[in-house]
Amino acid sequence: MTTATVPLLEFDSLRVTLPLGGTQRTVIHRVDLALAAGSAVGLVGESGSGKSLTARSVLGLLPEGARIEGDVRFDGASVPAMRQAELRTLRSRHAAMVFQDPRTHINPLRTVGDFLTEALVSVRREPRAQAEAKVVALLREVHVADAERRMRQRPSELSGGLLQRVMIASALAVEPRLLLADEPTTALDVTTQAEVMAIIDEARENRGLTLLFITHDLALAAAVCDRIAVMYAGHLVEELPARRLVGDAAHRYTRALLASRPDPTVPDARLRAVDGRPLSAFEAGPGCPFAPRCAAAQELCHRERPEPRAVADGRAACHFPHAVDPQAVDLDAVDPHAADTERTAR
Amino acid sequence: MIWRFLARRTVALLATLLVASVVIYGGLFLAPGDPATLLVGGGKPPNPQLLAEIHRQYHLDDPFYAQYWRWLTGMLHGDAGQSLSYHDQVSHLITARIGTTALLIGYATVLIVLFGVSAGVVAGLRGGRTATAVTAATTTLMAVPTFVSAVLLIWLFAVRLNWLPAYGNGTGLADQLTHLTLPAIALAVSWLAYVAQVTRSAVDGEQRAEHVQTARSRGIPERLVVRKHILRNASGPILSVAGVAVAGLIAGCSVVEQTFGLNGVGALLIQSAAKQDLAVVQALALLTVVAFAVVNTLVDLATAALDHRVPVGGAA
Amino acid sequence: MTSYQLASVVGRRARAARLRRLLRGKLVLVAAGAVVALVVLAAVFAPLIAPYDPNAVDPMAVSQGSSAAHWLGTDDTGRDIASRLLHGARPSLLAPLVVTVGAGLVGTALAVAAAWLGGWWDRAITAVLDVVFGFPGLVLAVVGAAVFGAGLKIAVLTLTIAYLPYVARVVRGSALKERNLPYVAALRMLGLGGGRIVLRHVVPNLLPLVLVQTATAFGYTLLDVAAFSFIGLGAQPPTAEWGLMVAQGAPGILAGAPQESLYAGLAIVVFVVACSLLGAGLSQRLTGGER
Ligand SMILES: Nc1ncnc2c1ncn2[C@@H]1O[C@H](COP(=O)(O)OP(=O)(O)OP(=O)(O)O)[C@@H](O)[C@H]1O
Numbered sequence: 011m012t013t014a015t016v017p018l019l020e021f022d023s024l025r026v027t028l029p030l031g032g033t034q035r036t037v038i039h040r041v042d043l044a045l046a047a048g049s050a051v052g053l054v055g056e057s058g059s060g061k062s063l064t065a066r067s068v069l070g071l072l073p074e075g076a077r078i079e080g081d082v083r084f085d086g087a088s089v090p091a092m093r094q095a096e097l098r099t100l101r102s103r104h105a106a107m108v109f110q111d112p113r114t115h116i117n118p119l120r121t122v123g124d125f126l127t128e129a130l131v132s133v134r135r136e137p138r139a140q141a142e143a144k145v146v147a148l149l150r151e152v153h154v155a156d157a158e159r160r161m162r163q164r165p166s167e168l169s170g171g172l173l174q175r176v177m178i179a180s181a182l183a184v185e186p187r188l189l190l191a192d193e194p195t196t197a198l199d200v201t202t203q204a205e206v207m208a209i210i211d212e213a214r215e216n217r218g219l220t221l222l223f224i225t226h227d228l229a230l231a232a233a234v235c236d237r238i239a240v241m242y243a244g245h246l247v248e249e250l251p252a253r254r255l256v257g258d259a260a261h262r263y264t265r266a267l268l269a270s271r272p273d274p275t276v277p278d279a280r281l282r283a284v285d286g287r288p289l290s291a292f293e294a295g296p297g298c299p300f301a302p303r304c305a306a307a308q309e310l311c312h313r314e315r316p317e318p319r320a321v322a323d324g325r326a327a328c329h330f331p332h333a334v335d336p337q338a339v340d341l342d343a344v345d346p347h348a349a350d351t352e353r354t355a356r
Numbered sequence: 357m358i359w360r361f362l363a364r365r366t367v368a369l370l371a372t373l374l375v376a377s378v379v380i381y382g383g384l385f386l387a388p389g390d391p392a393t394l395l396v397g398g399g400k401p402p403n404p405q406l407l408a409e410i411h412r413q414y415h416l417d418d419p420f421y422a423q424y425w426r427w428l429t430g431m432l433h434g435d436a437g438q439s440l441s442y443h444d445q446v447s448h449l450i451t452a453r454i455g456t457t458a459l460l461i462g463y464a465t466v467l468i469v470l471f472g473v474s475a476g477v478v479a480g481l482r483g484g485r486t487a488t489a490v491t492a493a494t495t496t497l498m499a500v501p502t503f504v505s506a507v508l509l510i511w512l513f514a515v516r517l518n519w520l521p522a523y524g525n526g527t528g529l530a531d532q533l534t535h536l537t538l539p540a541i542a543l544a545v546s547w548l549a550y551v552a553q554v555t556r557s558a559v560d561g562e563q564r565a566e567h568v569q570t571a572r573s574r575g576i577p578e579r580l581v582v583r584k585h586i587l588r589n590a591s592g593p594i595l596s597v598a599g600v601a602v603a604g605l606i607a608g609c610s611v612v613e614q615t616f617g618l619n620g621v622g623a624l625l626i627q628s629a630a631k632q633d634l635a636v637v638q639a640l641a642l643l644t645v646v647a648f649a650v651v652n653t654l655v656d657l658a659t660a661a662l663d664h665r666v667p668v669g670g671a672a
Numbered sequence: 673m674t675s676y677q678l679a680s681v682v683g684r685r686a687r688a689a690r691l692r693r694l695l696r697g698k699l700v701l702v703a704a705g706a707v708v709a710l711v712v713l714a715a716v717f718a719p720l721i722a723p724y725d726p727n728a729v730d731p732m733a734v735s736q737g738s739s740a741a742h743w744l745g746t747d748d749t750g751r752d753i754a755s756r757l758l759h760g761a762r763p764s765l766l767a768p769l770v771v772t773v774g775a776g777l778v779g780t781a782l783a784v785a786a787a788w789l790g791g792w793w794d795r796a797i798t799a800v801l802d803v804v805f806g807f808p809g810l811v812l813a814v815v816g817a818a819v820f821g822a823g824l825k826i827a828v829l830t831l832t833i834a835y836l837p838y839v840a841r842v843v844r845g846s847a848l849k850e851r852n853l854p855y856v857a858a859l860r861m862l863g864l865g866g867g868r869i870v871l872r873h874v875v876p877n878l879l880p881l882v883l884v885q886t887a888t889a890f891g892y893t894l895l896d897v898a899a900f901s902f903i904g905l906g907a908q909p910p911t912a913e914w915g916l917m918v919a920q921g922a923p924g925i926l927a928g929a930p931q932e933s934l935y936a937g938l939a940i941v942v943f944v945v946a947c948s949l950l951g952a953g954l955s956q957r958l959t960g961g962e963r
């Protein structure tokens with residue numbers, strides 16, 4: 011662990027707008043988040059809440075015409091302010107991304123070997139033989155059997171799980187300090203998911219990587235990461251240590267998410283969806299974006315957008331965070347899960 | 357697998373050509389009346405002695421399959437018979453003219469590849485106004501038939517501006533190329549527009565592909581992203597449409613040769629059709645169909661080799 | 673192994689999308705429709721609106737430029753070009769119309785027969801269509817002209833044959849899909865005969881596709897017919913026909929009187945552009961977007 015006080019990655023009031031039908035549409039309203047070097051942060055939220063765009067902003071990979079306010083800093087350097095050459099260095103040496111669907115994210119016409127060595131050979135000017143030896147070793151590290159043969163194959167000849175390992179190996183090949191994993195297991199079947207997740211976890215452990223792990227799966231995020239960040243409609247609504255998630259989650263949305271998980275300890279636990287329709291970032295009104303679906307919403311919530319505030323070990327952007335709800339405190343101490351199940355059911 | 361594909365395509369090609377040759381040769385017998393009158397040529401009055409001579413010379417009293425076989429084997433040996441209107445060997449007529457036609461088609465191909473593909477690539481990579489302009493221009497150009505562009509080019513560059521010659525073949529390579537410039541443009545222009553459109557959309561489609569984002573996310577320089585990912589992956593469709601265009605040039609060159617008074621096999625085909633000189637028409641029609649089919653097959657094979665996503669069919 | 677669609681198909685689709693974007697304002701579409709309608713009306717009412725007899729020569733007014741008497745000038749025998757263009761619209765439009773309608777009808781019949789009967793029939797029909805596809809349309813027409821003599825009728829016949837595969841190949845694919853839809857089996861179980869199912873249900877469902885396919889082909893057949901007349905194997909003098917007019921005016925270009933060729937060429941280009949824009953709009957309507 012570095013002793014530096016500067017976090018490796020820091021989002022500072024990040025706001026992103028995209029051109030859509032002639033106007034700039036806000037897709038990320040406000041993201042404040044810091045990742046200490048070596049830490050793992052899980053970014054969760056519903057589809058369309060802006061998780062992928064947040065991750066992309068780290069590599070300066072936003073869609074054409076995107077406008078950024080606030081800042082994203084990697085190791086203290088502002089990414090939006092970087093010039094092309096600096097961006098290339100960042101992408102090819104310091105931060106790497108693993109995408110959701112390896113099938114579409116790997117060029118189908120070139121060989122796996124080409125894909126794996128491309129950055130090393132064409133950007134870092136390593137000799138091809140050396141680069142190949144390196145990625146073959148990496149393939150073995152991510153448990154790909156028959157690595158040499160795989161190098162000569164094309165993506166269509168590999169299964170989704172194998173291909174995702176290839177993607178992970180290609181990310182590790184540049185020896186990055188930061189790994190951005192955007193739903194790396196969503197496109198895979200359940201058993202493969204577990205294997206791939208284990209590989210990412212292992213690689214992180216062995217290399218002291220900093221990890222930003224995007225997922226829909228709160229439980230998975232809590233299992234793999236040190237801290238959890240929750241996004242809703244373009245807002246980062248809560249951030250807290252993973253092990254405190256179930257007990258201390260203060261934001262009403264986080265609580266609703268927790269309640270929507272099937273509980274493995276209760277035999278007949280039904281999966282409960284969060285009531286109401288998820289909101290796109292641009293639809294958010296002047297108040298709290300979750301207010302229209304929030305059971306505890308009051309007049310203030312519809313009128314004024316809550317600022318992120320320190321709550322216990324984390325921060326939450328909520329006018330009436332869970333813990334300060336006087337009715338809930340007692341129940342929470344007994345059975346936190348039952349408490350919010352009841353409330354969201356209302 | 358690629359070898360089986362190759363074998364299957366070759367067999368299909370040969371079968372098509374065989375049937376085509378039957379159709380071309382059999383066409384002679386579809387005509388009402390004595391085929392010998394046709395072989396004499398349109399204008400002349402039928403002379404009984406000549407007719408009998410032709411019947412003997414062309415074995416017109418043999419059964420159809422025997423005649424066809426004689427004709428086909430003759431063609432395969434380079435003997436296409438005798439032209440009655442030109443008083444010459446058909447093979448001689450063809451060899452004297454094929455160079456011009458080949459040069460014309462080659463010239464037009466170069467124009468298509470040079471300007472059509474690059475206009476499409478630039479429009480695809482740039483997008484926005486450039487793409488809209490290219491699409492608008494090419495949509496219009498595609499509607500301009502070869503003979504109209506030929507006439508327009510003659511009027512503008514040969515008559516109004518007097519930059520280039522409008523008629524004739526020219527002598528020596530440089531002079532020949534000068535003479536072929538306007539014909540090649542006329543022949544190429546609507547295909548060029550078509551190739552540009554397909555290229556644009558292929559490049560545009562690849563550019564949006566997710567694997568291209570991956571390449572960018574890894575810091576690959578844009579120049580390499582364009583070359584090794586966008587253009588590499590778009591090259592299959594581009595090649596395939598360029599092949600369709602070249603096949604189209606083969607079919608279209610007769611109109612251009614006729615308009616510009618070029619002494620090529622295309623013009624020969626039209627002139628002998630007008631004279632109903634069947635021996636020449638049959639030979640040239642077969643030649644055109646062969647060239648057309650061979651180009652199409654070669655392009656399919658090349659596309660399959662370049663882009664393994666193209667289904668090679670069968671038990672793949 | 674993942675098998676993708678031929679990339680060119682994707683390309684064509686994207687191109688159509690781009691064209692449609694061009695059409696978004698609908699202004700272009702309306703303009704194209706107006707041009708097509710005007711030309712068709714001109715063809716129908718040519719005898720009423722043409723100022724002169726298209727074949728009336730006037731030795732006193734040879735190769736003239738535009739004037740009040742002759743809006744578009746006269747050709748090298750003093751015939752009024754405007755009148756010839758108006759009358760010329762008739763064969764120039766009618767011949768390709770016959771080709772597309774004929775190819776549409778016969779092509780659809782062949783395609784549905786192949787898809788419906790399947791097996792040996794399907795293979796035979798497909799093989800014949802493949803051979804026809806191997807012939808460039810113009811070459812087939814040239815052979816026809818060589819055998820039967822030059823003329824518009826033989827050109828129409830041979831071009832109809834040449835265009836069969838363009839319709840039949842696409843329609844066969846859809847007919848195959850249609851045949852395997854559950855409703856066909858359901859109708860069969862109701863005891864309906866094959867012929868009735870085909871005529872009452874399958875063919876009507878294929879109609880939009882056939883219309884789009886033939887409408888798209890119309891522009892190309894018009895160009896082919898005109899080209900064929902241009903090289904002297906289609907319409908014969910003194911018929912007024914656009915392609916033939918371009919050819920007959922060609923000598924005038926060198927002599928400094930390009931009006932006949934240019935106006936006839938312009939008529940072809942404007943009409944075909946309008947047709948292809950209209951066809952793109954039509955295909956969007958009839959097949960609901962992506963096609
Ligand atoms: N290229 C783009 N152009 C326009 N809008 C976009 C683009 N990419 C994303 N958006 C919009 O931005 C918002 C956030 O998208 P983002 O992909 O970050 O969501 P996400 O949280 O990753 O969702 P998912 O879980 O489905 O991956 C969405 O409303 C989406 O429609």
Ligand SMILES: [Mg+2]
Pocket residue numbers: 061062063192
């Ligand atoms: Mg996402």
